[in-house]
Amino acid sequence: MPASTASEQPAGAARQLRFSGVQVDHRDGDGRPFRVLDVPEFTVAPGALIGLRGPSGSGKTSLLHLAAGLFSPDAGSVGWGDVAISTLPGAARDRWRRETVGFVFQDFHLVPELDVLANVTLPASFSGWRRTAGQVARATALARRMGLADLRRRAAVLSRGEQQRVAIARALFNAPALILADEPTASLDPAHAAEVGALLVEIAAESGATLLCASHDQALLARMQHVVAIGDGPLHLKEAA
Amino acid sequence: MNPLPMVIADLRALRWTAAAIVALVALAVAIGVAIGAQERGLRQASARAADDFDLLIGAPGSQTQLVMSAIYLQPEALPLIDGRLINELSRDPRVAAVAPLAFGDIARGHPVIGTTLAFAGRWGRLQPSEGRLFTREGEAVLGADVTYRLGDKIEPSHAIAGHWPKRGVADAEEASHRHEGHAYVAVGRLPRLGSPFDRAILVPVESVWEVHGLGNGHAGEDAALGPPFDGQRIPGVPALVVKPRAVADAYALRARYRQGGTMAFFPAEVLVGLYRTLGDVGQVLSVASVLNAVLILAAIFLLLVAVTGLRRRRYAVLRALGAPRAYVLLVVWLGMAGLVAAGCLAGLGLGAAATLAVSGLFEAQTGLRLSFALGRPELAQVGLILLLGSLAALIPAALSYRQSITAGLRG
Structure with missing residues (x-):
């Protein structure tokens, strides 16, 4: 188990993320099974910044979901250090995810009815009753770091670039050791995409967290230490172009 | 865990629908309360008026x-x-x-x-x-x-x-x-x-x-x-x-x-006969009002199931952010049970107001002053509606509890 952490303390240090013999099967419209993902062996070093590249449907999102423990593979295992994520029972897995993972989505998925501060501190409500002054301070600092000044604005009125900044601040709120980003810049115009991509990579590097980022965005992939291609043979790390 | 911020966000998203749901439940409750209280009030007032006539x-x-x-x-x-x-x-x-x-x-x-x-x-x-x-x-x-x-x-x-x-x-x-x-x-x-x-x-x-x-x-x-x-x-x-x-x-x-x-x-003999008729009518009316409440609750329930279905993605996101299953269950359940509870409370007030208004008309017509009090039967009826509503709300809550996160994220 990772060190149990209160949300305002830094999470446990990043560990090695390891996929072994992972297979994920789906069924197509006619009920015939087909393999979505086949990863014989794939290891990510602690604190590495990894880009995932591959055509649509190649399994990038499934790989991120596996890493977050959102579902279990049909075969093989996913491990975080000595934690076998893929076999953790439900409640323990929820807890591990809450304490370890920060997730950034392509479509932000903020709660439009809540203001910026409430969106950023939302993960605190999963475990605590009241948000502490320390949590508010941390959320405020994160929002400032992301270039958000007014914390009282409702998410519904923010621009898309601002929304993704809020989403990144939310993902970082629990000081995750593993940041997973699924096409974080795909819904943004090029100028916003560059800013947000840069912030994401910067902050991940600062915090020492492992970053796994699926993207088509060449500029974003170029900021990573390594880029992995999915969909053409076994996964292997390549130096970013 | 504290699901209230999400409950409030969900209710805000519903806004007018939520207000309409509260109003519908309140109406259904008020009708039941008013019928019951009115019938008892009429019984008591008419009996009191006959007090000195042995x-x-x-x-x-x-x-x-x-x-x-x-x-x-x-x-x-x-x-x-x-x-x-x-x-x-x-x-x-x-x-x-x-x-x-x-x-x-x-x-x-x-x-x-x-x-x-x-x-x-x-x-x-x-x-x-x-x-x-x-x-x-x-x-x-x-x-x-x-x-x-x-x-x-x-x-x-x-x-x-x-x-x-x-x-x-x-x-x-x-x-x-x-x-x-x-x-x-x-x-x-x-x-x-x-x-x-x-x-x-x-x-x-x-x-x-x-x-x-x-x-x-x-x-x-x-x-x-x-x-x-x-x-x-x-x-x-x-x-x-x-x-x-x-x-x-x-x-x-x-x-x-x-x-x-x-x-x-003895005037009481005549009153007993009248009350029997009144009681039969009252019973028919309260059965009708309970059916009415059940229909309204069922309609609201279907509406809320549909709303919860539309929010699959929202709840899947919460889970991906680390929310435990129980958190999502509570968010869905509290929102719905809260609406039903608010409707029941408003209904008690509305029922009281309706009873007072009808009693005023009745007094103007007959001179009988109906004293209004919420009796145990009315409170029991409202409690039953609240209980049924809360239990019904568990169904969509349980559905979102069982929902696969990856399926929800795909939308």
């Missing part, structure tokens, strides 16, 4: 009609019984008190009731709130709601059965039947009884007889009011109220005066 004696005919006329003062032309019965009964050792009720006149729409001093004070139970009770012929005591003032001259008219005059106004019909040359003077006012007698003008029965040219029932012009009546001729009255000394006496008297040209009965 045994009624009148000419053979409809008991219900005599009750309606003597206790609830609905004008009807009734046959009279021999006035000598008053003397006979006041000598009877089984009788604690007896009083005639002579109705048939009105003044400004208020019924004028001839009776005795003792009954005007409800056998000593009432003290006038203003002035005094009548002590001689031509004096009148006013019910709490009578529009005359003390010292006013009251000119009685002959009431026409079936003519329902507006109170406080002497209309043309009333003016055309005035007993010319006769008038009462208001000398006192009674405290509020919550019964139709609040609108009545009580006068000595001797005066009513005089007004109709029947003499005063006594041998002399200036005899003391009330029984015994020693006149050559004692005029008849439509009803006698008898207060028996004991329960056994009551039954004996009832048996005795069921023969020989009179009928005698």
Whole structure:
């Protein structure tokens, strides 16, 4: 188990993320099974910044979901250090995810009815009753770091670039050791995409967290230490172009 | 964990729908509450109005009609019984008190009731709130709601059965039947009884007889009011109220005066029959109101299931951010149960308001004051609706609990 952490303390240090013999099967419209993902062996070093590249449907999102423990593979295992994520029972897995993972989505998925501060501190409500002054301070600092000044604005009125900044601040709120980003810049115009991509990579590097980022965005992939291609043979790390 | 921020966000997203749901539940609850409370209120008020009428004696005919006329003062032309019965009964050792009720006149729409001093004070139970009770012929005591003032001259008219005059106004019909040359003077006012007698003008029965040219029932012009009546001729009255000394006496008297040209009965007997009918109607209405509530809850339930389906993605995102299953379950459940609970509370208030409004109308019509209180049956009914609503809300909550996160994220 990772060190149990209160949300305002830094999470446990990043560990090695390891996929072994992972297979994920789906069924197509006619009920015939087909393999979505086949990863014989794939290891990510602690604190590495990894880009995932591959055509649509190649399994990038499934790989991120596996890493977050959102579902279990049909075969093989996913491990975080000595934690076998893929076999953790439900409640323990929820807890591990809450304490370890920060997730950034392509479509932000903020709660439009809540203001910026409430969106950023939302993960605190999963475990605590009241948000502490320390949590508010941390959320405020994160929002400032992301270039958000007014914390009282409702998410519904923010621009898309601002929304993704809020989403990144939310993902970082629990000081995750593993940041997973699924096409974080795909819904943004090029100028916003560059800013947000840069912030994401910067902050991940600062915090020492492992970053796994699926993207088509060449500029974003170029900021990573390594880029992995999915969909053409076994996964292997390549130096970013 | 604290799901409230998300619950509030969900409710805000629903906004007008949420308000409509609360309003619908409130209406359903209010109808049930109002029906129940109204029925009980009517029962209690009508029973209270009959409190001082232990045994009624009148000419053979409809008991219900005599009750309606003597206790609830609905004008009807009734046959009279021999006035000598008053003397006979006041000598009877089984009788604690007896009083005639002579109705048939009105003044400004208020019924004028001839009776005795003792009954005007409800056998000593009432003290006038203003002035005094009548002590001689031509004096009148006013019910709490009578529009005359003390010292006013009251000119009685002959009431026409079936003519329902507006109170406080002497209309043309009333003016055309005035007993010319006769008038009462208001000398006192009674405290509020919550019964139709609040609108009545009580006068000595001797005066009513005089007004109709029947003499005063006594041998002399200036005899003391009330029984015994020693006149050559004692005029008849439509009803006698008898207060028996004991329960056994009551039954004996009832048996005795069921023969020989009179009928005698306990008003409670008539009321029990009426209540049975009222209760049946009330039961039909409350079954209808429960069905109505169930239909509304079912419609709301389907609506909320649909809403929850539309929010699959939102809840999957929460789970991907680390929310435990129980958190999502609580968010869905609290939101729905909260709406139903708010509706139930609002419904209690609305039901109370509706009951008061209907009671006001009813009192204006009949003079019966219905006291309103939320009774255990109403609270139980609301509790049942709340329970059913909360249980029903568990179903969509459980559905989102079982929802696969990856499927939800795909939308």
